[in-house]
Amino acid sequence: MQSDIEIAQAAEVWPIDDIAAKVGLQKHEVEPYGRDKAKINIDPTVARKTALGKLILVTSINPTPAGEGKSTVTVGLSDALALAGKNVMIALREPSLGPVMGMKGGATGGGYSQVVPMADINLHFTGDFHALTSAHNTLAAVIDNSIYQGNPLNIDPRRMIWKRALDVNDRALRHTVIGLGGPTSGVPREDGFDITVASELMAILTLSHDLMDLKARIEKIVIGYTYDREPVTVKELGVAGALTTLLKDAIKPNLVQTLAHTPTLIHGGPFANIAQGTNSIRATKTALQLADYVVTEAGFGADLGGEKFLDFKVPLLGKTPDAIVIVATVRALKMHGGKAKDDLKTPDVEALKRGLANLGQHLNAMMRYGVPVVVAVNRFVTDTPEEIETVAAYAREHGAEAYLANVWEQGGAGAPELAQAVIEAVERPSVFKPLYDFEDEAMDKLNKIVTTIYGGAGVELSDKAAKQLKQFAKYGWDKLPIIMAKTQYSLSDDAKKLGAPKDFKIHVREFVPKLGAGFLVAMTGSILTMPGLPKHPAAYDIDIDENGHITGLF
Incomplete structure (x- = not known):
């Protein structure tokens, strides 16, 4: 059986101009990056047709190591809509190099439901993440230089919240000390690194409508506090223009294609467990102007990416989904029911029934938004007819219909x-x-998210978090939307609690204000903004030969 990358390498990839022409883009609106990818430069607010396309949001149950295949289903569903004669586009997030080289591997779908060029998308693509990393660290350098050069803004080095960033999984960089080496090497202080996808600049890029909106949001970023405990912003540092300049190309969506040549926009990549977890507003709006059906995806499960898309992105997008698809697999549901990962190929309807409560909670959560919900069962060859029918019957009992998606094959x-x-x-x-x-x-x-979306009992704040909320009220930040930074593996903040736990509380240890993005991040449990590598990183399996032929990239 061929691997995903082998299937992608054997594909017939159309010239990107042909893909652009399918959705009516003119040559001057397309900026090619080689033969098979391009930047799109149009104003998505200017109407190109009488009505926006239909928006379909794909989300899932809580992920497990068994795999749910949300991106695979997103691509497969889109190609199926195209086969049905519909004018379709996809809007996806861009993979982060950290997980690609770490635990997750590639992130462009799988099997015969992939986006190509697979290797390019998973690696450097069009350079958006590099531009973000450069802009983020430029700001960090300017902050420390300001402190070194007499500290005219009275910044308290002990109260800095702007860290440095790299698009790698590197636990050794979570907490660092900088400025060592004597008087000419800066002012010593504690610091640390976030992964680039956790940077507020990543969130801002995906929320900005245009360059001037991007610049205005960057100006609002709070980088820390003065000795008098007053917030310090990028506007006061005076470098919003420089940072925006570094991102002038990164703000443009990237056009690629599926194996079946369905036009696909891939733009931005904030994680859903530590940020808002959706592709850019600009990409989604562009797709809605160009296609009659737009299939988009929210990161991780419906408790994270789904909720954030619906409660945070939708008001900014100005368009609600016309349907929601929840992806589930028999394998993952059996894990939620307590079955061991090594035993998932063995039929076990009882374990499946126990795990279905996880699907049930997500169904209830998504249905309360008033949008039609459909369940997609991503099929594995080991699934039995009885197991598949068990899932379908459960979905019907909860007011939804379930349909097979045999799209990997x-x-x-x-x-x-x-x-x-x-x-x-x-x-x-x-x-x-x-x-x-x-x-x-x-x-x-917070309580509405926990009780309604997670099925929990409420929220508990640490002393630090409670004190922060009082402080934020003073600045007028206390009513900003909430972005929950929570484990993706459980409805609770404990990754080991699978299924649909009850009577749990979510523990918020601190808040991180992100004024440029326009939300408060609630840090829960042991969630981290700089992941680490597993014992056997995916990087061990990736190789390249003298002809530039890549292997092992998922």
Whole structure:
């Protein structure tokens, strides 16, 4: 059986101009990066047709090592819609190099439901992440230089919140000391690194409508506090223009294609467990202007990416989803039911039934938004007919229909019924109901997320977090939207609690204000903003020969 990269390398990839032409882009709107990828330079707010396309949000149950294949289903569903004669585009996030070289491997779908050029997308692509990393660290350098050059802004080095960033998984950089080496080497202080996808600049890039919006948001970034405990912003440092200049090309969405030549925009990559977890507003709006059906994806499970898309991105996007697809697998549900990873190929309806509660919680959570919900069962060859029917029956009991997605093996041809169900779902009337109003108190927002989306009992704040909320009220930040930084593996903040735990509380240890992005990050449990490498990183398996032929990239 061929690996994902072998399938991708054997594919017939169309010239990017041909893909652009499929959605009506003119040559002057396309900036090629080689033969098979390009930047798109259009104003997504200028109407190109009478109505925006239908928006389909793909999310999933809580991920497990067994795999859910959310991106694979997103691509396969889109190709299936294209086979049904629909004008379709995909809007996805860009993979981060850290997980590609770490635990996750590639992130462009799988099998015959992939986006290509797979290797380029998973590696340096068009340089967006490098531009973000450069801009982030330029700001860090300017901050320390300001402190060294007499500290005119009265910045307290002990109260810095702007760290440095790299797009790697490197636990050794979580906590560092900088400025050592004597008087000419800066002012010694504690520091640390975040992974680039956790940078506020990444969040800002994906939320900005244009260059001037990007610049205005960058100016609002709070980098730390003065000795008088007043916030210090990038505007006061005077480098918003320079940082925006570094990101002038990164703000443009990237155009590629699926194996079946469905046009795909890949842009931005904030993680859903530590940021908002969606591709850029600019990419999604562009796709909605160009296509009749737009399939997009929110990171990790519906408790993280799904909730953040619906409660945070939708108001900024100005367009609600017309349907939501929840991806599940029999294998992952059996793990949620307590079955060991090494034994998932063995049929076990009882373990599956125990794990279905996880799907049930996500169904309830997504249905409360008032948008039609469809379940996609990503099929593995070891799934039995009885197991598949058990999932379908459970979904029906909860008011949704489940459809097979055999897209890893067959591409779009493996999901005709799922595509038809989505076509019908987007035409059903719906009234979108956000979980909270932006003006709600922070604790009200937090409790609504935990009780309604996670199925928990509420929120507990550490002394530090409670003190921060009081301080934020003084600055007028206390009613900002909430982005939960939480483990993706559980509905709770304990990664080991699988299934659908009850009566748990989410423990918020601190808040991180991100004024440029426009939200407060609630740090819960032991979540980290700089991942580490596993015992056997994916990098051990990646190689290249004298002809530039890559192997082992998933």
